[in-house]
Amino acid sequence: MDAVVRVENLTLGxxxxxxxxxxxxxxxxxxxxxxxxxxxxLKVMSGVINTKNVTxxxxxxxxDNDIGFIFNLSFNFDSVLKTIRYPLECLGLLDDKIxxxxxxxxxxxxxxxLLNSKIKDLNExxxxxxxxxxxxxxxxxLLLLDDPTLYLSPLEKEDFMGILxxxxxxxxxxxxxxxxxxxxxxxxxxxxxxxDKGVIVSSGEMLDVLSNDSLLNKVGLELPFMVxxxxxxxxxxxxxxxxxxxxxxxxxxxx
Amino acid sequence: MxxxxxxxxxxxxxxxxxxxxxxxxxxxxxxxxxxxxxxxALEDESKGIIYFDGNRKLxxxxxxxxxxxxxxxxxxxxxxxxxxxxxxxxxxxxxxxxEVLDIDKKIKDSLRIVGLKVDILDRRIxxxxxxxxxxxxxxxxxxxxxxxxLLDEPFRGLDLNARKKLVRIITRLKDKFSKTIVIYSNxxxxxxxxxxxxxxxxxxxxxxxxxxEDIFFDKKYNIVRPDIVSFIMLxxxxxxxxxxxxxxxMDLIKDIYWNxx
Numbered sequence: 121m122d123a124v125v126r127v128e129n130l131t132l133g134x135x136x137x138x139x140x141x142x143x144x145x146x147x148x149x150x151x152x153x154x155x156x157x158x159x160x161x162l163k164v165m166s167g168v169i170n171t172k173n174v175t176x177x178x179x180x181x182x183x184d185n186d187i188g189f190i191f192n193l194s195f196n197f198d199s200v201l202k203t204i205r206y207p208l209e210c211l212g213l214l215d216d217k218i219x220x221x222x223x224x225x226x227x228x229x230x231x232x233x234l235l236n237s238k239i240k241d242l243n244e245x246x247x248x249x250x251x252x253x254x255x256x257x258x259x260x261x262l263l264l265l266d267d268p269t270l271y272l273s274p275l276e277k278e279d280f281m282g283i284l285x286x287x288x289x290x291x292x293x294x295x296x297x298x299x300x301x302x303x304x305x306x307x308x309x310x311x312x313x314x315x316d317k318g319v320i321v322s323s324g325e326m327l328d329v330l331s332n333d334s335l336l337n338k339v340g341l342e343l344p345f346m347v348x349x350x351x352x353x354x355x356x357x358x359x360x361x362x363x364x365x366x367x368x369x370x371x372x373x374x375x
Numbered sequence: 376m377x378x379x380x381x382x383x384x385x386x387x388x389x390x391x392x393x394x395x396x397x398x399x400x401x402x403x404x405x406x407x408x409x410x411x412x413x414x415x416a417l418e419d420e421s422k423g424i425i426y427f428d429g430n431r432k433l434x435x436x437x438x439x440x441x442x443x444x445x446x447x448x449x450x451x452x453x454x455x456x457x458x459x460x461x462x463x464x465x466x467x468x469x470x471x472x473x474e475v476l477d478i479d480k481k482i483k484d485s486l487r488i489v490g491l492k493v494d495i496l497d498r499r500i501x502x503x504x505x506x507x508x509x510x511x512x513x514x515x516x517x518x519x520x521x522x523x524x525l526l527d528e529p530f531r532g533l534d535l536n537a538r539k540k541l542v543r544i545i546t547r548l549k550d551k552f553s554k555t556i557v558i559y560s561n562x563x564x565x566x567x568x569x570x571x572x573x574x575x576x577x578x579x580x581x582x583x584x585x586x587x588e589d590i591f592f593d594k595k596y597n598i599v600r601p602d603i604v605s606f607i608m609l610x611x612x613x614x615x616x617x618x619x620x621x622x623x624x625m626d627l628i629k630d631i632y633w634n635x636x
Contacts, residue, residue, distance in 0.1 A: 153534045154532075154534045159505065243406075270531050271561075273562060273599070274564075274599065299506075299532050340537070345606070345624070348624045349624055349627070349628070352625070352628045353628060358632065366606050366609055367613070370609055370610055370613050370614060371613070373635055374635065
């Protein structure tokens with residue numbers, strides 16, 4: 121598969137000669153311990169920090185508008201509608217077209233009922249969804265999110281990952297940095313990179329990385345409950361593979 | 376310090392009555408729990424009867440209680456627009472009107488408690504990483520030696536080692552210095568692991584308060600439970616096998632092993 125972003129020989133902050141490649145239309149998690157350089161790597165890949173070590177696929181990413189980057193929840197306007205419309209107004213689109221696009225994206229991200237409210241009245245999760253809407257409304261090809269799910273509850277995390285998964289089917293490559301592994305299990309076919317002090321210590325498919333529990337614990341990451349349970353039961357030869365459904369696990373154990 | 380709310384109303388909440396007991400790590404669970412923390416910290420306006428250690432809060436004495444409470448917010452917000460860490464500490468001490476003899480020693484002590492290195496004082500706030508900011512917030516909160524510490528989502532963004540360390544600090548503060556510690560989190564796993572007493576909010580009212588374990592294991596309440604609790608309850612439900620109440624997966628595995636064998 122083609123790479124969208126390629127980082128080569130990056131030496132910056134904690135990183136020493138780091139190489140990383142993000143394939144097209146993939147869902148990538150970058151995780152690791154505190155101070156391992158997760159956010160810094162995202163800033164480098166999004167172009168916020170300018171280095172010569174980053175190359176983009178020119179056919180897919182033609183301009184800066186094709187990259188969306190969510191790193192905090194600060195808004196320029198107090199009205200939700202105005203906030204979402206603004207990126208399109210900057211592009212100089214006609215009013216009718218903007219209205220249609222806003223309605224579409226609001227339906228996709230499930231914020232139709234919020235369009236007439238004020239930002240300051242929203243809770244953490246609704247703010248995040250509005251931020252997501254402003255970033256994907258002009259159809260970026262690459263979306264980077266710096267720890268978006270930090271303050272979400274487990275149910276909200278699952279919902280948010282569903283929304284992102286749907287965005288991916290529209291051709292957006294998604295890169296997320298995260299400090300917990302809880303949200304990882306709600307996605308399919310995602311890749312994980314585990315960083316520790318600026319070094320990639322583990323990478324690959326989601327379940328392959330998760331099953332190495334001793335490494336992840338050493339780095340300081342907590343496994344999601346069902347994965348933890350499966351991996352530890354496998355030591356006692358009670359299960360053979362990772363089982364995500366609690367009900368399936370119970371039926372299997374007490375059959 | 377024991378905090379007692381009886382029939383308190385505010386913009387969001389109506390008729391709140393609860394007790395935050397002394398010498399326990401108290402958890403708050405449910406929507407708008409962060410707003411409740413703000414109410415306890417006397418940052419939001421409220422009408423009703425509030426006692427701190429048996430003394431009633433009145434308009435003329437509320438600043439006395441306000442001084443003994445410290446709220447650690449979700450995010451770090453730069454109050455004074457100062458970028459240097461050291462000047463931020465000094466300004467914060469002046470802002471809180473603390474009487475300090477040796478400022479440098481006080482700051483270094485506070486940094487040592489939370490496990491930050493002293494060379495952070497030479498750095499700028501805008502270059503700190505997420506976890507360093509979080510620990511800086513705790514260091515600032517511990518400066519004034521408050522009696523009540525309110526923590527809004529304290530564990531988010533900290534990895535396992537940093538979190539274990541923070542829990543050790545909190546437990547020591549509770550045991551040795553008998554501080555009252557209140558934690559709000561919307562993740563039930565953290566509350567189940569780290570708190571003893573729980574106050575559950577539902578629809579901006581108090582649903583229940585009591586021992587953390589008993590509430591999470593009670594079928595009556597329709598709340599999102601910690602993963603390990605839901606699993607133990609599912610086993611009881613489907614297979615009628617009673618596993619003991621466990622907090623760590625390691626213990627649970629042993630129970631399952633003996634049971635299935």
